[in-house]
Amino acid sequence: MNRNGSNGGSAARSLALYAAYVLLAVAILIYILAFFAGNTGIAINGGAINEERNSITIALSEEPPQLDSTRSTDAVSFVVLAHTMEGLIAYDQNDQLTPGAAERWEIRDDGATFWIREEATWSDGQPVTAHDFEFAWKRVLDPDTAAQYAFILYPIKNAEAVNQGDLPKEMLGVRAVTDLVLEVDFERPTPYFDKLVAFNTYFPLREDFFESTNGRYGADAAMLLSNGPYILTEWVHGASMVWEKNPYYWNSEKGLLDEIVTAYITNDANANLNLFKDGQIVQTGLTAPMLPTAMEQRWQIDRFMDGTLFFLEFNHREDRVTDNLNFRKALYFAQDPSELVYKVLKEASYLPAESLFPIWIQGLQGAFRKEYPLPKHSLDLEKAREYLDLARQELGLEDFPPIILLTGDSSLSLLAAEYYQELYKKNLGLELRIDAQIFKQRLAKMTSGDFDIVMAGWGPDYFDALTFGDLFASWNLNNRGRYQSEEMDNLVRTAQSELDPQKRMDAFGSIQELINSDVVIIPMYERGVSFVVDPRLKGFKRRSVGPQVDYNYAYIDSSQN
Amino acid sequence: MFLFGFKRLLQGVVTVWFIATATFFAMHNVPGDPLLNERAGSEAIKANLESKYGLDQPLSTQYFIYLRNLSRGDFGISFTQENREVNDIIREHFPVSAILGILAIVFAATGGVLFGALTALYRNRLPDYIIMILVILGISVPSFVIAAMSQLMLVGINNMAGSTILPVAGWGTILHMLVPALVLGLGTMAYLTRLMRSSMLEIIGSDYIRTAKSKGVPPPRIFAKHQLRNAILPVVTVLGPSIAAITTGGFVVELVFAIPGLGRYFVQAVQQLDYTVIMGTTVFYGAFLVFMVILVDILYGFIDPRVRLEK
Numbered sequence: 077m078n079r080n081g082s083n084g085g086s087a088a089r090s091l092a093l094y095a096a097y098v099l100l101a102v103a104i105l106i107y108i109l110a111f112f113a114g115n116t117g118i119a120i121n122g123g124a125i126n127e128e129r130n131s132i133t134i135a136l137s138e139e140p141p142q143l144d145s146t147r148s149t150d151a152v153s154f155v156v157l158a159h160t161m162e163g164l165i166a167y168d169q170n171d172q173l174t175p176g177a178a179e180r181w182e183i184r185d186d187g188a189t190f191w192i193r194e195e196a197t198w199s200d201g202q203p204v205t206a207h208d209f210e211f212a213w214k215r216v217l218d219p220d221t222a223a224q225y226a227f228i229l230y231p232i233k234n235a236e237a238v239n240q241g242d243l244p245k246e247m248l249g250v251r252a253v254t255d256l257v258l259e260v261d262f263e264r265p266t267p268y269f270d271k272l273v274a275f276n277t278y279f280p281l282r283e284d285f286f287e288s289t290n291g292r293y294g295a296d297a298a299m300l301l302s303n304g305p306y307i308l309t310e311w312v313h314g315a316s317m318v319w320e321k322n323p324y325y326w327n328s329e330k331g332l333l334d335e336i337v338t339a340y341i342t343n344d345a346n347a348n349l350n351l352f353k354d355g356q357i358v359q360t361g362l363t364a365p366m367l368p369t370a371m372e373q374r375w376q377i378d379r380f381m382d383g384t385l386f387f388l389e390f391n392h393r394e395d396r397v398t399d400n401l402n403f404r405k406a407l408y409f410a411q412d413p414s415e416l417v418y419k420v421l422k423e424a425s426y427l428p429a430e431s432l433f434p435i436w437i438q439g440l441q442g443a444f445r446k447e448y449p450l451p452k453h454s455l456d457l458e459k460a461r462e463y464l465d466l467a468r469q470e471l472g473l474e475d476f477p478p479i480i481l482l483t484g485d486s487s488l489s490l491l492a493a494e495y496y497q498e499l500y501k502k503n504l505g506l507e508l509r510i511d512a513q514i515f516k517q518r519l520a521k522m523t524s525g526d527f528d529i530v531m532a533g534w535g536p537d538y539f540d541a542l543t544f545g546d547l548f549a550s551w552n553l554n555n556r557g558r559y560q561s562e563e564m565d566n567l568v569r570t571a572q573s574e575l576d577p578q579k580r581m582d583a584f585g586s587i588q589e590l591i592n593s594d595v596v597i598i599p600m601y602e603r604g605v606s607f608v609v610d611p612r613l614k615g616f617k618r619r620s621v622g623p624q625v626d627y628n629y630a631y632i633d634s635s636q637n
Numbered sequence: 638m639f640l641f642g643f644k645r646l647l648q649g650v651v652t653v654w655f656i657a658t659a660t661f662f663a664m665h666n667v668p669g670d671p672l673l674n675e676r677a678g679s680e681a682i683k684a685n686l687e688s689k690y691g692l693d694q695p696l697s698t699q700y701f702i703y704l705r706n707l708s709r710g711d712f713g714i715s716f717t718q719e720n721r722e723v724n725d726i727i728r729e730h731f732p733v734s735a736i737l738g739i740l741a742i743v744f745a746a747t748g749g750v751l752f753g754a755l756t757a758l759y760r761n762r763l764p765d766y767i768i769m770i771l772v773i774l775g776i777s778v779p780s781f782v783i784a785a786m787s788q789l790m791l792v793g794i795n796n797m798a799g800s801t802i803l804p805v806a807g808w809g810t811i812l813h814m815l816v817p818a819l820v821l822g823l824g825t826m827a828y829l830t831r832l833m834r835s836s837m838l839e840i841i842g843s844d845y846i847r848t849a850k851s852k853g854v855p856p857p858r859i860f861a862k863h864q865l866r867n868a869i870l871p872v873v874t875v876l877g878p879s880i881a882a883i884t885t886g887g888f889v890v891e892l893v894f895a896i897p898g899l900g901r902y903f904v905q906a907v908q909q910l911d912y913t914v915i916m917g918t919t920v921f922y923g924a925f926l927v928f929m930v931i932l933v934d935i936l937y938g939f940i941d942p943r944v945r946l947e948k
Contacts, residue, residue: 222682236681316807351805
């Protein structure tokens, strides 16, 4: 026993000696590795707000995939571009149109003219000219560019034909008359063109710089030219970015910070929350499970509608049960979106949806939904069952076949899908089959019509009711349920081209009513975000349209210390 | 020895070709269209994209074009990060994963061997029990839980200290690496501890240890020369595949700690059906794994002469 003990003891001593050697070796190795790591990232430990440098630190949810404004399609690239670029017209802090690179403009029924301001300057000191817009727009529509957002330029004369390769680029209805005057011809009257040009795809691009990048425009910090409040000066892919104030930028009301550092790229919501708690980033979004923590910390929680509407879209193709109006009405009256939002999803910032047009859409004077109110919807099981009987008779069916509900694979969409499955089983005795798919496959099935009902979402591109209003026109490719109605097509045409604002808005009112009475969709919810901002940062804005987060007007308020 | 190495290398090339071919056809049979986007494009826009990426060619043609480019080491351009080459993505992000992985494996190996030897030494006594409970935890708790909890702990430590002692996330300095590497290596460390323990115990009862004892060799010498060295062999065997597994499997840790490694691109590419990145990362990781296995085979020959003799 004694012998064994001493055996163990001296062996332990030699093990400890080995351990000491090994730890020393590990320590040396760590330093060698740290040296190499230094070459693959920039070390940033400035904290969320650095008053001395007039700088803030933020996180992005992913690496911006495409900073060539003529080709980008995703929210993160839009956020970066909203700080480094400026279109002819921009949105101010109250989401009102405000002059951007153009100091004034005129929109006629056959075209538009933009007068570009003399002080508009690129980040290399050269002036922004009308040629830069002409070049960018022609590049968007060039078939070789293969821009996915090309369609948003289709109101310009010959745009669609150029994009399809039927006409040469030179035939596009845009030309720089002088360096400072841009002339645009329309394919059809486009009274909302001022709102369109604020969109990313309409941003300028300077030909000589673009050519000098040899097809790598937007790939690196040095491969970008900016005309917005900030310049991208450092970019370590996947790791970090630095946006510095653009010394040549003309508007003293924007770009108030000297530096914005994107030190973290992760879409892990908890990681973002931890970074915020540790004082490393200035703002972060909060999901429902995080709200108790946020309350404990006594943070001031802000809420905002992110602009996106979610809805059940029916398949209106003829061979589907969902083509039957009474069937759709039965489904409509057997549900209540407030139950979905308040009792099932329980996301505090979400809003039960009532209409195709979200609450933040503007009407003539005030909110569209105040000017064109819909009758209040409430659950009515009796009515729902009557409609279902009618549908049964019309379709000549004893029993309804299982209804395919196509949905995404996120936990939230699965939760909602299971709720509808249970609801329609209980209220109408219908069987719903959930078909959960990854994003790309859901889109493929939506496009080919392989569903009865799909849980779909739509976010706005520009600040006009038409961004939702034209969704169910028979020619709209996003109308994946193939809803077809002459009345709808006529209303959308009016909404697109009518120059009298009152008549145009009335058309949107009628579209809303038609969607409702024809039960083209069942609105589910309007998505919102809860978020928390460092109290020292003022002027930070989240937007429903345009960049989701906007630091262009943000500044540090030192009195908050 | 050289012939042996050459043969293994040839086998490796065939394996990589097989991986490349299987991935290519599997990927093209995954439902969904990589070029579809939320905003439905017209037929013209879609045709423009398809011809840009060569997807309008028949599949067999695409396969041969792909093989030809692969033999030149050219993986093409990413579908989602449209102005980055897949080669650039691998070149910029694999070193990050590799550094993190090496550190993790160093932690895992040193910890595994030390703790394993310790548990064997103190078999069925308190240190053994404590370490073995931790080992079971380390093996069974998934890394995203450990990652999230350790990050939360870092926030707590920093808040208590009133300043940032260890950064919560990010990349660039030695301090950024320590906790993520530890979290990443924890599972392997637990596995190696168990392996080392059983291997040590097996050897304690063997004939040559008894012979050494009867010859009067001092116990520390027996422990160091005979026990430890022989027990380490199985650990070295699993080290190769472990290095590959750790270096390629850091997706969760990379995401939680906002580390710009390759694992993130690997997983996101699959979600977004980014064909070129899927192909590039899979083939690259496959080749890396095959290379590590071959390397261990060859190293094994140096450590254990018997392996060489058998060939």
